[in-house]
Amino acid sequence: MTSPFADPSFTPGLLHDARQAGVTRFVVAAVITDGDRVLLLRRPADDFMPGLWELPSGKVEPGEEFDKALRRETEEETGLTIDQIIAYLGQFDYTSRSGALTRQLTFEVTVERTAPLTLTEHDDHAWANRADLPSVSDAVRELITR
Template identity: 85%
Template sequence: MTSPFADPAFAPGLLFDAQEAGITRFVVAAVIADGGRVLLLRRPADDFMPGLWELPSGKVEPGEEFENALLRETEEETGLTIDQVTAYLGQFDYTSKSGALTRQLTFEVTVEKAEPITLTEHDDHTWADRSELPGVSDAVRKLLTR
């Protein structure tokens, strides 16, 4: 499979579309599958959206390329190293804790090894079947069950 980032028009197209929609912040998320299950992380009780199960994800820093942010955030949140970005699965918009209109860009990836998981920002992780997802947002559920 070819990474969507191999197309030189891909990232600029995402930026252009976001500017048109008034997006001020980006988050990148990784769908990591292992044996038909996907990795989900649970937000801690004292965090924004406590207890929500989510994909490994994080903010794109100013001037950072989407692919670099995806690699960095996945490693920071899970300890896993992305081997390949295999597909762009879609996006959704939401308002962040700070009030910024945020767009999450979600990518399917492969990792060098699926274990061990090292959590730094979440309080739990699970490998979930796409048909039996725990408390994820409707937007994430829609992306994972297409």
């Protein structure tokens, strides 16, 4: 499979669409699977959106390329190393805690290994069946159950 980043128009297209929508911040998210199950992380009780289950994800730093941010954030949050970025699954927008219009770009990836996990920002993880997901946002549910 070819990474969406192999297409030279992919990133400029994402940036153009975001500017048109007034997006000021990007987050990248990884859909990591183990068989039929998808990896979800739970936000801690003292964080923004406490208790919500989400994909490994994080903010793209100014000047950082999306694929580099995806690899960095996945490793920082889980200790897992992305092997391949397989597909772009879609996006959704939300307002961050700071009030910034944020766009989450979600990618299907493979990892070198699925264990052990090292959580640094979340208080739990689950390998969830897509048909029986815990408390995830509607946007995440839609992206991972297509």
